[in-house]
Amino acid sequence: MKRILIQDTNGNLRKELKDFMVALTTQLRDRGMGDVTQVVTVADIGVYQKGLVAKIFPEGFVYTGLGLGHIAEIIEKTVMNGIKVDALAFDKKDKQMRIVLRNCGRIDAESFDDYLLCNGYQGLVKALEMGQEKVIEEMKKSGLRGRGGAGFPTWMKWNITRGVTGDIKYIICNGDEGDPGAYMDRSVLEGDPHSVIEGLMIGGFATGASNGIFYIRAEYPLAVERIQKAIDLCYSKGLLGKNILGSSFNFDIEIRLGAGAFVCGEETALIASIEGLRGYPRPRPPFPSVKGLWGRPTVINNVETLANIPYILLHGGESFGKIGIEGSTGTKVFALTGKVRNSGLVEVPMGITLREIVFDIGGGVLNNRGIKAIQTGGPSGGVIPEQFFDTPVGYESLQKLGSIMGSGGMIVLDENDCMIDISKFYLGFCVDESCGKCAPCRIGGTQMLAILTRISEGKGEADDLKQLNEISVAMQKASLCGLGQTAPNPVVSTMKYFADEYKAHIFDKKCPSGKCASLVSYSILKEKCTGCGMCARICPVSAISGSRADKYTIDKAKCISCGQCFDVCKFGAVVRE
């Protein structure tokens, strides 16, 4: 049986789609193919902005830009004879590459058998055969760098701890994922817990650590549950404990829950938290690799980093090192969110451009609005405006643009997003999450937030930009840990790329995106209003009243300038000033 899948990929071709479907089914019937062909409309065909698109099974051909004139040829060639119509064919390339997410969604996370069938624990077998030194050598060849954000070479971290003599060593999986909008680690822990456990075991073996700890935030109950089940399974199968797989390697794993403080993702604060102390960072050195948990050498690796490790051992460091670009090898998982059509997780080889991620994989901006920028790296990162979207993704290339790779949050901002509002949000997050130990972060953050709030309320002064700059530098230079050092980044990068928006707020008292409530007001044009009442229905504070005959008006005293009426009006009757 043939199947023809059809979708309108522009989102505004309703009539064309209907006509096409009618003509296609009629002609199929006329040709006597009606009973052996199923025509279905689908929700998403994986191709965007290419008009009517069809995919034909079992051949899997994808045809784009279809019109009524193409039907006869498609039936004649493809449906009846299985031949490709070259003029219409579209080569749909999968730009994703799944290494970390290789098993996510494909296996039952709670099944030991499922993981074994995906070559589970074979990386560990290989590591045990190779010995410590060779494992670290292999990691060096792979060029794998920490995926938690800082990008420190994993092999180097392991090598330092391996070189330190100590009776007890620890390896910790950092599952304290806290960036707003980022949830890659949660997904890996929930979807493929054994791969992280295997990575942790290999790391333990290579560094000489016999104690593994999962530090996962308590807000991830499902992840904690699945990891615990996976650990229990490993113990019951005899894969954890003493003399693993007949070797002299002993390894035990336990879980510690984090209470959700953002700063506890920082290594030294994380260690303090596990020790039962307040989650305060401490100055380094000594680095945890030398003196960490309970004063013992401790390696801390991010979830995504660990999930890469079984793959590297199994396929060799060299082949992993060939993926990506110089200095940034392998893949990166991004949590693509914000104003993007397909929000979700994407895993891409390093070196792919931001444009490919947002438009080819993400399907472009929601509601076909204009794109303004993307935000990467969460509260420690910055914004990247559209003119730099052709930059290849890598640790250094993003840093050059004033942002960072970070743990992998990627938020798409459209023309309705205000940069002052975005900076305020991220800075507000860091102010909330600042532990308060050092003054630059505690006081600097609060002061910057106060200035930004003033600007967004139309009370900005000429001196504000200079002040923001000065406080930023002080925080970056003098804060104790990464949280404070990077907290000004969103402000610095928006000031760099969107200086005009800051000036519009400060000098013209206007918010060009219409986001800052104090700077915009809404009204309804009587001559354009059709009296449909959509605005009145959506208004959350019942500030709009009227009737079909009298048209509608906004009560300015009640209005909170949320802009929902502006978005919902189909007739352009609601105006923003």
Next chain:
Amino acid sequence: MGITIQDLDRLKEEAGKKVTTNWIRVGYSTCGVAAGADVVYKELVAEVSARGLVVEIKKCGCVGLCSAEPLVEVNVDGVPHVFYGKVTKDVAHKIIEEHVCQKKLVENHIYEI
């Protein structure tokens, strides 16, 4: 007592014998559960057992298209392997009725990823 490498190979081999060709995977990470994967899973299990079908239904992780959760991946003989997104109880019912039993794809819910 720990297992050996040979034991691991044997376990893998035994697991391989249980693999089935007719299966349905339900996205069951936080994103899926939050979107209603639980109801979908229960409906699929109930329908399959009520009809006495031989289809394995698995709770799996997240494939990445979180905006289309609950996501259900279906692979049964004679029908192309597809993902259904934004599945509700009704759609789950249709997946068994139309896709599994009648071998017809369900309208409007396919996501090609």
